[in-house]
Amino acid sequence: MLITAKELRHDTRHFFHKQIATIFFISIFITFISMFIDMFIKPDMHIIFIIENNNFINAESLLELIHNMNLEEKAQLLKYSIFKIIELLINKTLLLGSMITLISNLSKDKKEPILKVLHSLFLFLPSLFILNFMIAFIIQLGFMLLVIPGIVLTIILSLTPIIFYFKKNSLIDSIRLSMHISWKNIKIIASGVLLWMFGKFILITLLSSIYLSNKNIVFLISNISTNILYSILIIYLFRFYMIFSNT
Numbered sequence: 001m002l003i004t005a006k007e008l009r010h011d012t013r014h015f016f017h018k019q020i021a022t023i024f025f026i027s028i029f030i031t032f033i034s035m036f037i038d039m040f041i042k043p044d045m046h047i048i049f050i051i052e053n054n055n056f057i058n059a060e061s062l063l064e065l066i067h068n069m070n071l072e073e074k075a076q077l078l079k080y081s082i083f084k085i086i087e088l089l090i091n092k093t094l095l096l097g098s099m100i101t102l103i104s105n106l107s108k109d110k111k112e113p114i115l116k117v118l119h120s121l122f123l124f125l126p127s128l129f130i131l132n133f134m135i136a137f138i139i140q141l142g143f144m145l146l147v148i149p150g151i152v153l154t155i156i157l158s159l160t161p162i163i164f165y166f167k168k169n170s171l172i173d174s175i176r177l178s179m180h181i182s183w184k185n186i187k188i189i190a191s192g193v194l195l196w197m198f199g200k201f202i203l204i205t206l207l208s209s210i211y212l213s214n215k216n217i218v219f220l221i222s223n224i225s226t227n228i229l230y231s232i233l234i235i236y237l238f239r240f241y242m243i244f245s246n247t
Contacts, residue, residue, distance in 0.1 A: 003243050005191045012236045015103070022102065027227035030094045034223055035216070037087045089136065093129045095227055096161050097121055099234040104165070107242065124165065131164055131171050138175075155193045156182040158233075162241050181244065188240060196233040200226055 016023065101121045105112055112120075135157050143150030156179045163181075164174035182189045207222050 003185070003188060003240060005188050008188065008192070008236055008239055008243075011239045012232060015235050015239070016232055019102070019106070023099075023228060023231050024224075026095065026098045026102070027224050027231060030091055030098070030227055031220060031223040033094065034087060034091045035219065037090065038219070085136075089129060089132050091223075091227075092230075093125055093132050095230060096132070096234065097125050097128050099231050100124075100162060100165050100238065103235060103238045127171070128161060128164070131161060131174065134171060134175070135160055151194075151197070154197070155186065155190045158182065158189060158193050158237055159241060162234075162238055166241070166245070181241075185240070185244070189237070192233055192236040192240075196229060199229050203229065 098121065101117055101124065105117050138157065139150055139153045142153040157175060158178070159182055160174050160178040163169065163177050164171065167174065167177070169177065203225050204222065207218060207225070210218065
C-alpha cells in the first residue's frame with residue numbers, strides 16, 4: 001500500500017477532530033504538572049535576572065557569561081538547568097505515553113477498561129523516559145555540530161517511541177529501526193516533523209512578543225499550545241507506522 005503525506009494529513013485531521021476534547025484535556029493536565037514541578041525548581045532571583053535579561057546569540061556569549069559568574073552562581077545555574085531538562089523530559093514522556101496509549105486503545109476493535117489502560121501507561125513511562133533522554137542527548141549532539149545534523153536526527157529518530165511501544169524491542173534496537181524506516185520514508189516523515197518544528201517556532205515567536213504582567217499565563221498558554229501541536233505530530237507518526245506495518 002502506497003503511503004502519502006496527503007493521506008496521513010487527512011487521517012490526522014480526522015482523528016484530531018474526533019478526539020479534540022481528550023487531547024485538550026491531556027495537554028492541559030500535563031501543563032499543570034509542568035507548572036507544579038516548575039514551582040519547586042526556581043533558582044534565586046539573581047539567576048532568574050541573568051536568564052531573562054541575556055539574549056544568547058551563540059554558544060560563545062553563553063560561555064562568556066558563565067565564565068564571568070562566581071562559583072555559587074555557576075552551581076545555581078547548573079542545578080536549575082538539570083532540573084529544567086528533567087522537567088521537559090517528564091512533560092514529553094507523559095504526553096508521548098498518554099497519546100500513544102490513547103491512540104493504540106482507540107485503534108483496537110475491543111476497547112480496554114480505563115484502569116487497564118492506565119496500568120499499561122504507567123508501566124510504559126519509565127522506559128519511555130530513558131528513551132526520551134537518549135534521543136534528546138543524540139539530537140543535542142547533532143545541534144552542537146551544526147543545525148542541519150540536529151534537524152536530520154530529529155526526523156529520523158521521531159518514530160522511535162512508537163516502534164518501542166509496539167515492537168517491545170530494546171531501546172537501541174528501536175532507535176536503529178526508527179532510523180532505518182524514517183530514512184527510507186524521509187519525505188513523508190520530514191514533511192510532518194518540519195511542519196511541527198516550523199509551527200512551534202511561529203507559536204513561540206508570537207507568544208514571546210505578547211506582553212503580559214503575569215508570566216504564568218504566558219507559560220500556561222505556551223505549554224498547552226505546544227503540547228497540542230506535538231500531539232498532532234504524534235498522531236501523524238502513529239498513523240504512518242500503522243499503515244507501514246500493514247504493508
